[in-house]
Amino acid sequence: MQYLLMDSHHRFLGTFQSKKMLIVGDTFQNNGAQTYAVVGTDWGNQGQQPKSLTVMLVKPPIE
16 A cells, blocks of 8 residues: 655645555654654545555654
8 A cells, every 4th residue: 555644734745645544643664764653644535545654753853
């Protein structure tokens, strides 16, 4: 499945392809090894899978 990635201000961040359907609460890494958390979905008219994902960058904990 291919997703459009958007930030919380609805700005386009890029695309992401995943073998599994992503839902709110899931995390994933892009090709640049950045970790994102899914905080929202836009189902559009498809009904079967989200059209786009609203994501937030997850920063590693400070040690």
